[in-house]
Amino acid sequence: MFSKILIANRGEIALRIIRTCQKLRIQTVAVYSEADADSLFVRQADEAFCIGKPQVNLSYLNADEIIRVAKASGAEAVHPGYGLLSENASFAQKCIDEGLVFIGPSPSILSAMGSKIEARKTMKQAGVPIIEGVNIPLENEEEAKEAAKSIGYPLMLKASAGGGGIGMQLVHSDEELVKAFAGNKKRAESFFGDGAMFLEKYIQKPHHIEVQILADSHGQVIPLWERECSIQRRNQKVVEEAPSPFISEETRSCMLDAAVKAAQHIGYTNAGTIEFLVDHEQNFYFLEMNTRLQVEHPVTEEITGLDLVEEQLKVAAGERLALTREAVQRNGHAIEVRIYAEDPKTFFPSPGQITEFELPQGEGIRNECAIEAGSAVTPFYDPMIGKLIAWGATREEACTRMQAALDQFKIEGIKTNIPMLKKIVSHKQFLKGLTTTQFVEEYYLPELTTTK
Amino acid sequence: MATVQASMAGNVWKVLVSEGEEVKAGQDVVILESMKMEIPIAAEEDGTVRKVHINEGDFVNEADALVDVE
Incomplete structure (x- = not known):
């Protein structure tokens, strides 16, 4: 296992990676932009280096500077998180060329899956249904x-x-x-x-359902069940859950098989996600493959008891997965909501200073959040400021816990989508598990105009 | 004269008009990029663009002047 890694990311995911590293006694090196100098993840890392101005192209996307810091600090591997450089094949190649382990699949897989047209062709060859x-x-x-x-x-x-x-x-x-x-x-x-x-x-009112897989460098591919991520705004996910309340056990088993087949066909390694669109008759079609850790990975962790970052580190270090498909049991139900700094009606971003802040607590509640009272939400990065996850023995219990946690969530100074999230997780369609990608347009937005 | 201001902080992604150009109320004159989202900024009244205060790639704060329309 590594003794020191660099985290080429920011915010909640940088903190999430640091947490697992602390558990495994791996030293962490953070890189940050001038805008993030006061951030929690910078303080939590064992070492931290400023790599440039706030704009991402001058800092978090500056591959050469990040690699220079990695080498100078003695890091052995680079965890790219999600977004930013995580699916950038040339960054991954540069890491390898400089003797650093890139915690993710090979550069050739990153580029093959980064092109949706190429990915469609590859999946068709693998025998996975495409649209x-x-x-x-x-x-x-x-x-x-x-x-x-x-x-x-x-x-x-x-x-x-x-x-x-x-x-x-x-x-x-x-x-x-x-x-x-x-x-x-x-x-x-x-x-x-x-x-x-x-x-x-175009598939009418589809469900967006994805399968999490883990693959080691010894040819083993294990599916970690699915996530239902149908509720989206601006084509970006807002609420995710595992397992999907929509598909049958038979569909589930076929989708898991297809995901394994896809990963094996391309010789995938590390954590990855195969996204599918599922129509109302439960036919499923390959949408894209995400060759990194996903934002919504916590719901999978909650129902499987696994630490996906730990598994990623082990795979990157060349270890064999100490799991079998049969041994990965799913337990209960988990829901995640993404907290965005944005107007809950127009979805326009809302940067600013956070004045009051208190995270909800309670049984089955997990927070992945990188801000605190006094933090500034700057206009330079993604508006997602945190994630709230609720686990329950049943979906009903997870919903009840989520509703209570959202009511407790205290954040002042900026607008957030919390009012929207409250409406969604208490909506009767949601409670029945009837969530398609049209949910926000069909059930949330119309309520705004009629209740005014 | 009316000054079109930035509705929020962000980078100037596109400047859609040039000095001397006629614009209508409601017409987008600048597109900002903030938190990975395109934010179109429209002129509030009809008129002629007298001055463009910013260039593509500039960073602007909320309420900064973008374009003067007369």
Whole structure:
């Protein structure tokens, strides 16, 4: 096992990684931007180095500076967390070239799965069902219209390098497609440096369900059940839970098998997630693979009792997984909500100074949070400031605990989505487990206008 | 003269107008990027752009002047 690692990330996930390292007696090196100098994760790490100005391209995305700090501090490995450089193949390669272990899969897997078009092709070869669509980049509106003809509307126009909903739009006609094409292509070029676009058949009111896997470098792949992450706003997840209240045991078992097959086919190592869209008849289709730790990994930890960061470190150190598929039992139900610094009605970000702050406590309650009273939420980074997780022996108990915890959550000085989260987790559709990706549009937003 | 201000702190992602250009009330003149989200900023009244105070890539604070419209 490593004796010292560098964490190339910030906020709650940096703190989360530090916690496991402390448990395993691994020294931690934090890197931070000028905007994060007073952050909890900087104080909690054994060593911390400022790597630049607040903007991510001048700090958290500065691969060379991060690697320089890693080497100078004597770290043996780099944990990239999620977002930022976590799925950046050239960063992973640079780490390896400099003699550092990148805690994640190989650079070639990062780049193959980073392109959604490539990933579709690979998964098709692996025998995993994919959504009907095109597997070549569409150059212009004419090519897109031609492709649309063979699949049929409605369609999702997507950026191959996309993420976080950027460069993605639902289109119902040639007219809408033409209107959407150039803008999304440009957005993809500017955000991801790659404007390759493709089309997929639109699946009506799908569920977003993903399978967590762990794979070691000795060929063993183990599924750690699924997470239901259907409740989203701006195509980003807001509420996640495990297990999914929607799928049958038979579907579950098929999805887990498909995820294992996918990971084995590409020779995957470390923790990874295969995302699927599931239609109302429980047909499931590969959506994308996330080649890193996910934001919502705590719900899997809560129902399996595993520490996913610990497993990642062991796999990266070359150890064999001390688990079998049969031994990973699921116990109870866990729900996570993401706390965003944003207006709960418009979803616009709300940076500012936090004046009062108190985390909820209680049985089955877990907080993953990197802020405290007096923290400033700056405009430079993702608006997610923390996560609240509730575990219960049943889904009902987890819901009740979550509702109580949200009522206790005290945060003043900025706007947050807590009022929205309270409405969601007490909504009768949610309590019945009827959560599709249209939940916010169908059940949350209409209530705002009618109750005014 | 009316000054279009930044509604929140962020980076200037796109400047959509140039000096001398006619704009209508409600027309987006600048797009800010804050917390990984695009925030369009619109002119509040019809007029001609007299001055653009910022460049793409600049960091602005809430209430900073972006564009003067007359």
